[in-house]
Amino acid sequence: MAQDQRSPVWSNYLVVGSCMGSIKSTIYMTVRRVEDEICMSFGMPGGSSTVKIKMDFSGKIKILVWNSTMLEWNVLEAEPNHECSTYGCCGSFGYCDNAEAIATCKCLDGFEPVDNKDWIDGKFSEGCRRKELLRCGRENRFLTMTAMKISDRFVYVKNRSLDECSAECTSNCSCTAYAYANMSTTAINGDATRCLLWMGDLIDTEKRIGEGENLYIRVNRLSGIARGLLYFHQDSRLKIIHRDLKANNILLDDEMSPKILILMQAWSLWKDGKTKDFVDSSIVETCSLDETSRCIHVGLLCVQDNPNARPLMSSVVSILENGDTSLPPPKQPVYFAERNYATCGQQKLL
Numbered sequence: 231m232a233q234d235q236r237s238p239v240w241s242n243y244l245v246v247g248s249c250m251g252s253i254k255s256t257i258y259m260t261v262r263r264v265e266d267e268i269c270m271s272f273g274m275p276g277g278s279s280t281v282k283i284k285m286d287f288s289g290k291i292k293i294l295v296w297n298s299t300m301l302e303w304n305v306l307e308a309e310p311n312h313e314c315s316t317y318g319c320c321g322s323f324g325y326c327d328n329a330e331a332i333a334t335c336k337c338l339d340g341f342e343p344v345d346n347k348d349w350i351d352g353k354f355s356e357g358c359r360r361k362e363l364l365r366c367g368r369e370n371r372f373l374t375m376t377a378m379k380i381s382d383r384f385v386y387v388k389n390r391s392l393d394e395c396s397a398e399c400t401s402n403c404s405c406t407a408y409a410y411a412n413m414s415t416t417a418i419n420g421d422a423t424r425c426l427l428w429m430g431d432l433i434d435t436e437k438r439i440g441e442g443e444n445l446y447i448r449v450n451r452l453s454g455i456a457r458g459l460l461y462f463h464q465d466s467r468l469k470i471i472h473r474d475l476k477a478n479n480i481l482l483d484d485e486m487s488p489k490i491l492i493l494m495q496a497w498s499l500w501k502d503g504k505t506k507d508f509v510d511s512s513i514v515e516t517c518s519l520d521e522t523s524r525c526i527h528v529g530l531l532c533v534q535d536n537p538n539a540r541p542l543m544s545s546v547v548s549i550l551e552n553g554d555t556s557l558p559p560p561k562q563p564v565y566f567a568e569r570n571y572a573t574c575g576q577q578k579l580l
Contacts, residue, residue, distance in 0.1 A: 250345075257281065257293070257306075283308070314436050318382075320359020322431035325378070329437050338432065339373045340449040362550075366403035367548035372396070372446040379436035380409050380426065380443050387425040396446070404429045406446045497562060500526045512513055524549070530560035 260271045267453040274281065280296040282303070294303040309315060314326035320335035325335050337358035343349040344356040364370060366405070387398060392410045407428045421442035435445070451557070499508045528549055534540050539561070541549070549557065 239567075253330075255469075292573070294481045318434045320435070322408055322433060323358040323360075323531045324439055325375075325432075326353055326428065326436035327437040329377070329439050336437075338435070339375065364403075364450060365450065369447055370400070370450060371400075372408070373444045373449050375437075375447060377438050377440065377442040378445040379438055381428060381432040383406070383430070384409070384426040384428050387427055390425035398425065398448070399427055400455075402427075402429075405448065406430065407432055407445055409443050409445050434555065459559050496526050497530060497560075500530060500560075524557075527557055527560065530563065533563045534560060535563060 256391050258273055258275075260273070262269050279298070281293065282296075283291065283293050285291050291309045293307040295306050296302075297304050298361055314328045314333045318440065319325050323341045323344075324335050325337050325338055329333055335354040337343060340361060341358035343354075345353075348356055349356070387395065390398060395408055395410050399408040405427050407427045411426050427542065432445075432447075436442075490539070496508060498507055498556050506519055506525055509519070509522055528541065528546055531539065531541055540557075
């Protein structure tokens with residue numbers, strides 16, 4: 231039988247989440263651990279009404295209480311009670327955003343629909359795929375998604391702090407995400423750790439309102455940084471103040487030369503097709519030169535004198551994630567051509 235729904239993972243062993251909130255005054259539940267097994271039992275206070283639980287033909291579970299006045303059964307709880315409650319409704323690496331006015335499926339950050347047409351038609355079961363394949367190593371980082379009903383099929387790792395949990399996932403190239411979740415196991419077995427790891431697809435994930443856990447998803451570092459900038463430009467409520475670049479706040483390199491000359495060097499090397507010379511010698515053998523060239527190309531487009539020639543941050547994210555090579559050639563930035571950086575210390579403004 232196909233799985234129809236999954237409750238949030240339980241307190242006292244797993245992840246806290248709401249479940250059957252409307253019937254807590256009628257039915258109470260106890261969760262306890264016996265060795266490696268988790269036992270859940272349901273009970274009712276003395277003098278309670280008659281209650282029954284049934285499953286209908288669609289797989290929906292209903293908890294009903296007998297109304298002795300009206301001589302009928304009244305529904306106390308029905309699960310799943312909304313689209314987001316249906317197991318895996320958004321497919322692999324998709325999540326149901328229950329924080330929207332109308333719950334809808336979305337792809338996790340760094341992912342895109344497997345079939346765009348199906349998603350437009352409201353068919354989400356195929357899920358999502360990475361926009362860019364992971365390259366295991368220092369190029370990876372983790373994006374944080376907050377207030378999530380975390381995914382199914384995790385591995386519970388004992389005796390790990392938050393930093394150790396992060397390191398556990400980082401060191402394993404098969405680890406796609408981790409969570410240091412809100413659990414309390416001390417009362418059961420003395421283990422208060424909270425490290426959960428995922429080694430494959432993320433299934434049955436949901437964005438919640440005012441509750442849930444932080445889910446840390448593995449992505450390539452560059453796309454993660456770009457998405458962070460996109461957040462500040464489009465989603466953050468904090469005002470971004472753009473400062474003028476002045477001579478007295480230009481950083482200096484180890485030879486006490488203005489670091490802004492490095493930008494001029496980037497233009498010269500890109501123009502001459504020598505982007506390899508721009509890479510630090512300590513990583514030149516392991517980094518992707520195509521990616522280096524693409525990053526310099528995008529950077530030069532971002533500092534074009536004509537604002538209309540500069541890409542949007544959303545476009546920058548798409549370029550870095552999808553490896554778009556059909557970029558317009560940049561023009562030499564005007565402030566490189568018009569200013570004498572050897573005398574920049576004598577200028578008030580650059």
